[in-house]
Amino acid sequence: MLASLRELALAAHQAGTGLGAFNVIHLEHATAFVRAAERAGTPVVLQISENAVKYHGALEPICVAALAVARAATVPVVVHLDHAEDTDLIRRAVELGIGSVMYDGSKLPDAENRETTAAMVALCHAAGVDVEAELGEVGGKNGVHDPSARTSPADAAAFVADTGVDLLAVAVGSSHAMTTRDAHLDEELIRAIRAVVPVPLVLHGSSGVSDAGMRGAIGAGITKINVSTHLNQVFTGAVRAALAAEPALVDSRKWLKPARAAVEDETFRLLNLYR
Ligand code: G3H
Ligand code: ZN
Numbered sequence: 001m002l003a004s005l006r007e008l009a010l011a012a013h014q015a016g017t018g019l020g021a022f023n024v025i026h027l028e029h030a031t032a033f034v035r036a037a038e039r040a041g042t043p044v045v046l047q048i049s050e051n052a053v054k055y056h057g058a059l060e061p062i063c064v065a066a067l068a069v070a071r072a073a074t075v076p077v078v079v080h081l082d083h084a085e086d087t088d089l090i091r092r093a094v095e096l097g098i099g100s101v102m103y104d105g106s107k108l109p110d111a112e113n114r115e116t117t118a119a120m121v122a123l124c125h126a127a128g129v130d131v132e133a134e135l136g137e138v139g140g141k142n143g144v145h146d147p148s149a150r151t152s153p154a155d156a157a158a159f160v161a162d163t164g165v166d167l168l169a170v171a172v173g174s175s176h177a178m179t180t181r182d183a184h185l186d187e188e189l190i191r192a193i194r195a196v197v198p199v200p201l202v203l204h205g206s207s208g209v210s211d212a213g214m215r216g217a218i219g220a221g222i223t224k225i226n227v228s229t230h231l232n233q234v235f236t237g238a239v240r241a242a243l244a245a246e247p248a249l250v251d252s253r254k255w256l257k258p259a260r261a262a263v264e265d266e267t268f269r270l271l272n273l274y275r
Contacts, residue, residue: 003076005100006130006166009200018218018274021045023228028260030069036267047082100130106137117163136171138204157196169202178208187220194221238262
């Protein structure tokens with residue numbers, strides 16, 4: 001069933017658990033994440049990034065498919081637009097019935113980020129759509145591990161008050177697209193932000209964080225946990241193994257099926273880790 005990100009994140013925040021948010025690139029990701037959530041009996045967030053939209057050439061096909069998978073689920077599922085820098089893409093997502101969006105103005109000068117984020121909040125809230133924003137750019141999208149960015153607790157509190165966002169992504173030591181799980185999170189900073197920010201906090205670049213690091217981050221006050229690269233590693237590893245085991249394979253279902261199953265199993269394990 002379709003659910004509200006704001007409500008699920010607030011419930012998880014109050015319960016002291018994490019809310020898994022996983023990136024949908026192909027339809028197989030959406031079905032794997034929902035099957036894992038149904039097995040675990042937990043909610044899940046299916047997120048579609050602006051980069052995934054560029055890959056598909058349009059938002060509608062992948063978004064409508066994810067919404068259909070979410071509606072048919074027996075657990076609460078959010079379909080979320082991730083890292084949208086293009087405000088027209090946000091408008092299109094709202095029209096398509098998406099539940100929440102991340103407006104990512106983290107690369108903009110501070111005043112412009114605040115102003116555009118507030119405008120996106122007004123537009124989305126008028127349509128009943130929740131908004132996540134980012135303060136303190138989480139690096140790594142250029143392929144370089146850059147865990148140095150930090151969000152200031154006072155800035156974060158002022159940003160949430162100024163913009164009215166429902167969730168806030170913070171820079172606390174993680175970095176996007178890591179293929180090793182050895183990022184060191186600043187739990188003291190997470191606690192300091194948590195103490196002054198009233199909305200649930202989001203960790204981007206969670207692929208680079210170990211299981212123990214993730215448990216520590218949830219304990220310190222992180223709620224929404226964004227994972228993409230790690231599950232892509234699992235997916236592609238299973239594809240490689242299937243093709244190597246049977247080099248004459250032709251039917252794409254024969255190598256996609258084990259990849260989907262491997263992603264489902266790892267997602268199930270992560271969802272249990274977060275509770
Ligand atoms: O928004 C998505 C995430 O922050 C995923 O980052 O690929 O490093 O796990 P990751
Ligand atoms: Zn991210």
